[in-house]
Amino acid sequence: MFWQKKKDKNGRDTIEVKELGKYSLKDTLECGQCFRHQRLGDDENGINYMTVIADKLIFVSQKTPGELVFHSVGEEVFREIIIPYFDLDTDYEDINLKIIKNTDSEWLRRAAEYGAGIAILRQNSWEALFSFIISQNNNIPRIRKIIGQICYEYGVNLCLQNKVDVCPLGKINAAPCHENCINCGACYTFPKAEDVLSSPEKLLSSKPGFRYKYLTDAARAVTSREVNLELIAGARSYAYTISELSKIKGVGNKVASCVALFGFGNLDAFPIDVWMKRAIDEYFNGSLDPSTLGRYAGLAQQYIFHYIRHITKEEA
DNA sequence: AAACAGGCCTAAA
DNA sequence: TTTAGGCCTGTT
Numbered sequence: 001m002f003w004q005k006k007k008d009k010n011g012r013d014t015i016e017v018k019e020l021g022k023y024s025l026k027d028t029l030e031c032g033q034c035f036r037h038q039r040l041g042d043d044e045n046g047i048n049y050m051t052v053i054a055d056k057l058i059f060v061s062q063k064t065p066g067e068l069v070f071h072s073v074g075e076e077v078f079r080e081i082i083i084p085y086f087d088l089d090t091d092y093e094d095i096n097l098k099i100i101k102n103t104d105s106e107w108l109r110r111a112a113e114y115g116a117g118i119a120i121l122r123q124n125s126w127e128a129l130f131s132f133i134i135s136q137n138n139n140i141p142r143i144r145k146i147i148g149q150i151c152y153e154y155g156v157n158l159c160l161q162n163k164v165d166v167c168p169l170g171k172i173n174a175a176p177c178h179e180n181c182i183n184c185g186a187c188y189t190f191p192k193a194e195d196v197l198s199s200p201e202k203l204l205s206s207k208p209g210f211r212y213k214y215l216t217d218a219a220r221a222v223t224s225r226e227v228n229l230e231l232i233a234g235a236r237s238y239a240y241t242i243s244e245l246s247k248i249k250g251v252g253n254k255v256a257s258c259v260a261l262f263g264f265g266n267l268d269a270f271p272i273d274v275w276m277k278r279a280i281d282e283y284f285n286g287s288l289d290p291s292t293l294g295r296y297a298g299l300a301q302q303y304i305f306h307y308i309r310h311i312t313k314e315e316a
Numbered sequence: 317a318a319a320c321a322g323g324c325c326t327a328a329a
Numbered sequence: 330t331t332t333a334g335g336c337c338t339g340t341t
Binding site: 139214252273275 | 320323324325
Binding site: 137138139141142145146207208209210211212 | 335336337338339340
């Protein structure tokens with residue numbers, strides 16, 4: 001990875017990152033691991049996304065695989081927030097080749113080649129936990145809608161705070177965000193566990209349904225340290241992460257595995273959802289032992305997940 | 317309009 | 330220890 005500071009045409013601080021192998025911004029953000037990114041319009045910078053990371057509004061674009069441009073960010077935010085979140089220090093090209101080399105499954109090789117641009121984001125563990133509880137028995141558009149509404153209810157409007165004069169989503173024409181903002185939640189910060197615990201009723205407007213009691217239990221368990229997120233992060237153990245998170249009502253193996261992988265960086269975590277089941281049934285003779293996939297089984301899982309969804313979409 | 321959606325819980329074999 | 334229903338809500 002190589003990066004340098006630049007100024008964009010408006011004189012704003014910009015950071016260009018290169019030599020990221022096949023890193024694909026679109027595949028990384030759209031492969032189902034995160035829910036808060038927003039696709040903006042395409043322009044001379046290529047594709048553009050906005051997302052909220054650790055209470056910062058982040059704008060990123062990509063024109064060429066392996067290259068990213070972050071807009072309006074200084075060095076500190078880049079080092080402290082962007083590098084870890086987008087996992088820019090990890091050599092995914094190397095891991096990708098290892099996975100391809102180590103498997104005897106032709107289908108997995110195809111999946112790995114197709115998903116070579118995917119990186120595993122290092123998301124905030126609490127946000128990942130909360131989000132994947134919402135994800136159960138649910139579809140992506142609705143998951144995003146619920147999360148957006150929750151952020152709107154509890155969060156801070158970062159457009160307003162940063163004096164962004166026009167809604168970046170372009171839903172408003174040349175109007176100040178704070179006047180005509182439709183409060184979609186996209187530019188709002190994510191609530192802390194304490195916020196949810198102290199006013200759980202704010203969850204209701206998002207219509208979480210039966211997940212409501214799971215969300216409040218997660219807030220309770222995390223706030224009381226019955227489930228200690230710092231301790232789990234420090235342990236760096238997939239098994240420990242699963243056993244701790246499973247104490248929360250509504251967190252089963254699938255949700256816990258997703259949080260382990262996307263929120264705690266347990267790259268050997270191997271979430272199996274209905275899509276993975278289909279893939280395993282159809283292309284791995286009904287069983288797939290994650291331990292045969294090495295220490296990056298979680299990334300292989302994401303390749304499989306992304307690829308089965310892709311080819312299913314093609315068939316339809 | 318009935319079934320299903322990126323699961324989990326509970327009750328019952 | 331494994332299996333079947335039910336669950337909020339929204340969409341097709």
